[in-house]
Amino acid sequence: MPEGDTVFATATALRTALAGKRLSYTQFRVPRLATTDLSGRIVVAVRSRGKHLLIDVAGPDERRPDVGAVSIHSHLKMEGAWHVYPVGRRWRRPGFQARVVLRTDDAEAVGFDLGILELSDDPEAALGHLGPDLLALDWDRDEAVRRIEQRPDDPIGTALLNQRLLAGIGNVYRSEICFLRGTLPTRDVRDVDVPATVDLSRRLLWANRSRTARTTTGQTAASARLWVYGRRGQLCRRCRTPIERGQLGSIGDDRVIYFCPGCQT
Ligand SMILES: [Zn+2]
The missing domain is CATH 3.20.190.10 (MutM-like, N-terminal)
Known part of the structure; x- marks a missing residue:
């Protein structure tokens, strides 16, 4: 995707x-x-x-x-x-x-x-409506943090996909970012470490910007590149709990999201 x-x-x-x-x-x-x-x-x-x-x-x-x-x-x-x-x-x-x-x-x-x-x-x-571009050389991290924190009641999974807050994350990355932060995608922005989440997002996209196949695990084998996305029912690579798939159900966000109920709280 x-x-x-x-x-x-x-x-x-x-x-x-x-x-x-x-x-x-x-x-x-x-x-x-x-x-x-x-x-x-x-x-x-x-x-x-x-x-x-x-x-x-x-x-x-x-x-x-x-x-x-x-x-x-x-x-x-x-x-x-x-x-x-x-x-x-x-x-x-x-x-x-x-x-x-x-x-x-x-x-x-x-x-x-x-x-x-x-x-x-x-x-x-x-394109004036877009938030800071995660892959811009002059990436404005503080502005992205500010925009997300202005929406404290949004689930973090929804905020990450909102291109008005920061631009570049799609459905794969938002699942992977929430997993790597140990955060359920349903958790409200107010209860999330937003700066750390934003920094991780930038790091992941930046590391993948010139790779032919995206990886969030650091592994390049096709079956090992992602932590949770697309892995419903398979065992978590960290805690062996089966990965689940769900929807956030917030307005305008009906895309599926994957998470590990063991690692993410
Ligand atoms: Zn797990």
Whole structure:
């Protein structure tokens, strides 16, 4: 499942392929953008913010690159992915899943099944609601702590997923973070060591930002990478209690969460 680390790694790959390059061909396969053509324009930058991805494209007139500059804003949601190929290489996903194709002289970036795909002339405004990005170089830890502590009645499991409080954690990480803190996800923020939880979140995502397979245990074997997520009924790696799966049931948060009733209180 794409989370902040996946998006960070995706941005790195897209930056290598596109940044500073001229687009020779573009195709947007969503009705709203069907007539959009960015060919001839230069890609200025590729950035990630939490689970959002921005590809900044200069305006058509190179002498005035800010005029008409746009950002391609995408979000992977559950099934989305960006792939980078040498031009002419066969795609690894079916063509009907492609939502956008961006080609340079030597590379082709294809966005498949993107949850969000839009053009924005003011991406800062579009993403202004997001809390501090856990993978930003100038990560604002104190602001993330402050925002979470402003919601003392929220279950910590819900707060960690709230991108307005801090950006980058998805469903896998929130289960793993609560486990590693020994905290049931239902525990109220007021009863949680928020700074320690935030620091752990940053550490985990940062350590995984350029790994091909996410691990929270430090193990790289496929069956050993996670403590609790996806392990319902299997034994806890620490205390041998069967892992349970549940839902927090708070408003707007009906996604499953995994926990160890032995290790987490
Ligand atoms: Zn346990």
